[in-house]
Amino acid sequence: MTHPNSNIETILITGGTGFAGSHLVDALLASGQKNIHVTSYGTETGHVGEILPSTQIHPLNLTDFEKTKELFEKVQPTQIYQLAALASVGSSFDQLDTVLSANTQIQLSVLSAAQEVCPQSRILSIGTALEYKPKETALKETDVLGPVNPYGVSKVTQEMLAHSFHRQHNLDVVFTRSFNHFGERQAPGFVVADFSLQVAKLTRSDSASKEISVGNLAAKRDFTYVKDIAQAYILLMDKGKTGEIYNVGSGITHSVEEVLQKLISLSGLNIRVTIDEKKFRPIDVPVVLADIEKIKKLGWKASTNIDEALKLTFNYYMNNY
Amino acid sequence: MTHPNSNIETILITGGTGFAGSHLVDALLASGQKNIHVTSYGTETGHVGEILPSTQIHPLNLTDFEKTKELFEKVQPTQIYQLAALASVGSSFDQLDTVLSANTQIQLSVLSAAQEVCPQSRILSIGTALEYKPKETALKETDVLGPVNPYGVSKVTQEMLAHSFHRQHNLDVVFTRSFNHFGERQAPGFVVADFSLQVAKLTRSDSASKEISVGNLAAKRDFTYVKDIAQAYILLMDKGKTGEIYNVGSGITHSVEEVLQKLISLSGLNIRVTIDEKKFRPIDVPVVLADIEKIKKLGWKASTNIDEALKLTFNYYMNNY
Numbered sequence: 001m002t003h004p005n006s007n008i009e010t011i012l013i014t015g016g017t018g019f020a021g022s023h024l025v026d027a028l029l030a031s032g033q034k035n036i037h038v039t040s041y042g043t044e045t046g047h048v049g050e051i052l053p054s055t056q057i058h059p060l061n062l063t064d065f066e067k068t069k070e071l072f073e074k075v076q077p078t079q080i081y082q083l084a085a086l087a088s089v090g091s092s093f094d095q096l097d098t099v100l101s102a103n104t105q106i107q108l109s110v111l112s113a114a115q116e117v118c119p120q121s122r123i124l125s126i127g128t129a130l131e132y133k134p135k136e137t138a139l140k141e142t143d144v145l146g147p148v149n150p151y152g153v154s155k156v157t158q159e160m161l162a163h164s165f166h167r168q169h170n171l172d173v174v175f176t177r178s179f180n181h182f183g184e185r186q187a188p189g190f191v192v193a194d195f196s197l198q199v200a201k202l203t204r205s206d207s208a209s210k211e212i213s214v215g216n217l218a219a220k221r222d223f224t225y226v227k228d229i230a231q232a233y234i235l236l237m238d239k240g241k242t243g244e245i246y247n248v249g250s251g252i253t254h255s256v257e258e259v260l261q262k263l264i265s266l267s268g269l270n271i272r273v274t275i276d277e278k279k280f281r282p283i284d285v286p287v288v289l290a291d292i293e294k295i296k297k298l299g300w301k302a303s304t305n306i307d308e309a310l311k312l313t314f315n316y317y318m319n320n321y
Numbered sequence: 322m323t324h325p326n327s328n329i330e331t332i333l334i335t336g337g338t339g340f341a342g343s344h345l346v347d348a349l350l351a352s353g354q355k356n357i358h359v360t361s362y363g364t365e366t367g368h369v370g371e372i373l374p375s376t377q378i379h380p381l382n383l384t385d386f387e388k389t390k391e392l393f394e395k396v397q398p399t400q401i402y403q404l405a406a407l408a409s410v411g412s413s414f415d416q417l418d419t420v421l422s423a424n425t426q427i428q429l430s431v432l433s434a435a436q437e438v439c440p441q442s443r444i445l446s447i448g449t450a451l452e453y454k455p456k457e458t459a460l461k462e463t464d465v466l467g468p469v470n471p472y473g474v475s476k477v478t479q480e481m482l483a484h485s486f487h488r489q490h491n492l493d494v495v496f497t498r499s500f501n502h503f504g505e506r507q508a509p510g511f512v513v514a515d516f517s518l519q520v521a522k523l524t525r526s527d528s529a530s531k532e533i534s535v536g537n538l539a540a541k542r543d544f545t546y547v548k549d550i551a552q553a554y555i556l557l558m559d560k561g562k563t564g565e566i567y568n569v570g571s572g573i574t575h576s577v578e579e580v581l582q583k584l585i586s587l588s589g590l591n592i593r594v595t596i597d598e599k600k601f602r603p604i605d606v607p608v609v610l611a612d613i614e615k616i617k618k619l620g621w622k623a624s625t626n627i628d629e630a631l632k633l634t635f636n637y638y639m640n641n642y
Contacts, residue, residue, distance in 0.1 A: 093386045
C-alpha cells in the first residue's frame with residue numbers, strides 16, 4: 001500500500017489535527033513517511049501535537065488564500081490530503097452562510113494554491129455520503145446527488161470545485177465520498193462517540209441509576225473504523241484514478257440500536273435504554289449504505305470488524321474522559 | 322398554461338431585469354398577470370423599466386439577507402422565480418471567490434426569506450446545463466454532475482441548497498437545468514448575441530472589408546429562443562412537480578458554424594469568416610444536448626424554429642446597436 005517513491009513525497013494534510021487527520025498521520029508515520037506537514041485551525045493540536053515535530057504543524061485559517069499560498073510555497077507538497085472543512089453548526093442564516101462560504105473558500109484556497117505553487121501535486125479531496133440524495137439501497141458513485149443539509153451542500157460544492165480545477169487546469173485530483181466513521185478521539189456529537197462516552201461515564205459512575213436516553217435507534221448506517229478509513233485514503237492517494245470518485249465505507253449497515261447494545265455489553269452493566277422523541281432529528285434518513293465495488297477493485301476493504309473497533313473506541317472513552 | 326388562480330398570485334422575479342427575466346415579465350404581462358415584482362441589481366432596469374411601474378421594481382443586492390427579507394415581507398410573494406445569479410467574471414482567486422460566494426448567498430437569502438416569510442410560496446430555481454459532467458449524447462436529469470468552471474459550480478451549489486431547503490423545511494421548489502438560450506436583449510459575450518452584433522455592425526458599415534474573426538465553430542449546442550424558455554418557466558411554476566428537476570432546451574443541436582452562416586445569410590452580405598485559434602477556449606465541450614422527455618410530458622416544447630428566432634434576434638441588433 002506504500003507508494004513506490006514514498007520516501008520522496010512531501011505530504012500536506014489540511015485539517016490534519018482533526019479526527020480522521022490524526023489517524024492518517026499515525027498511519028503515514030507507521031508506513032515510514034517522515035515528511036508530513038499538517039495544518040491546524042487554531043493552536044489546539046491534540047494527538048498530532050504529540051507525534052509530529054512542531055515545525056511540521058502549521059496553524060492556518062485556510063480561508064485565507066495568501067497565507068495558504070505562503071505555506072504551500074514553504075512546504076512544496078507533492079501530495080495533499082484535503083481534509084479541512086467546517087462542520088455544520090446551526091440553522092440561522094448567518095451560520096449556514098458561514099459553513100457554506102468557509103468550506104467553499106477553504107477548497108478554493110487549497111486548489112488555487114496547488115495550481116499556482118505545485119500543479120504536479122496529487123490531491124485527495126474528501127467528500128461525504130451526505131452528498132447523495134438518500135435512498136434505501138446501496139449508493140453508487142454515479143447516483144444522484146441531493147444533500148438534505150447545508151453541510152452536505154458545502155461538501156458537494158467542494159467536490160464540484162475540485163472537479164472543475166481538475167478539468168480546467170489538469171490538477172490531479174482523486175475524490176472520496178466517505179461514509180460514517182468512528183474510533184478513538186472522535187468528538188462527541190457523532191453517534192458512536194456519544195454513546196461510547198455516555199456508557200463509559202455510567203460505567204465509572206457510583207450512581208445506582210443506570211439509564212441512557214437516546215433518539216431514533218432504527219436508523220441504519222454504514223459504520224467503518226477510522227483507521228481503516230485512513231488506509232483507504234493512503235491507497236487512493238497512491239492508486240486512485242485521477243478525476244474519479246470512490247465511496248469509502250464498509251458496504252454493510254448496522255442499526256444504531258445494534259451499536260448501542262454492543263457498547264452496553266462491553267460495559268458489562270445492565271443499562272436501561274429510554275427513547276426520547278425530542279432527540280429525533282426532523283429528517284432522519286433510514287438507511288445510508290455504500291456500494292464499495294469501485295474501491296474494492298483497488299484492493300481496499302474495511303478490515304477491522306465492528307466488535308473489535310467498538311471495543312477499541314469504548315476503551316478510549318473509558319480511559320480519557 | 323395559466324394557473325387556475327393566476328389572478329391571486331403575487332409574483333416575484335429575482336434578477337427580473339436581466340435577459341431571461343425581462344422576457345419572463347413580457348410573457349407574464351401578456352398572460353394577464355398584473356402583480357409582478359422584480360428585483361434589479363443596481364438601478365439599471367432596461368426593458369423592464371418601460372413595462373412595469375417603478376413601484377414594482379426593487380433595486381436590491383440579494384446577498385443581503387435582511388434587506389431581502391424586508392422585501393419579501395412587503396411583497397408577500399406566492400410565486401418566486403429565482404433567476405438571480407452572478408455570471409463568471411474571471412479566473413483569479415478573488416473573482417472565483419466572489420462568484421461562488423455571491424451565488425451561494427443570493428440563493429441562501431432567497432430561500433431563508435421564503436422559509437421565514439412565505440413558506441407556502443412556490444419557488445422556481447434556475448439551473449444550467451453547465452452543471453452536468455459533459456458528454457456527447459443527450460443529458461438526462463439523472464446524469465452525473467461535474468461542472469468544468471466555477472460558474473457551473475456555483476449553480477450546482479444553488480440547486481443543492483434549494484434541494485436541502487425543500488427536504489428539510491418542505492419548501493415547494495421546482496428546478497430547471499436550462500440550456501443555451503438567445504434572443505433580443507442578450508448581452509454580448511454569449512455566442513449568438515456576439516455573432517448577431519458583429520454581423521449587424523458589418524451590415525451597416527461602409528467599409529469594403531467584410532470579415533468576421535471567430536473561435537471554434539465546431540461546437541454543437543442546444544439553442545432555444547428565450548421567449549420559449551420564458552414559457553417553460555411559467556409552465557414549470559404552474560405544473561412542475563415539487564422537488565423535481567427539468568431540463569429546459571430544444572432537444573436538438575446546431576453547430577456554432579450553422580448559426581453563424583444563418584446570420585450571415587440574414588445580412589445578405591458576402592462575409593468572409595476567419596478562424597482565430599486564440600479565441601478557442603481552453604476547454605470547449607464539443608456537444609451540449611438536452612434530453613427533454615420530462616418537460617415534454619408536462620406539455621412544453623420549444624415552438625419557435627431557429628431560423629425565425631435568429632431573424633428576430635438579428636433584427637434586434639440591427640435596430641439597437
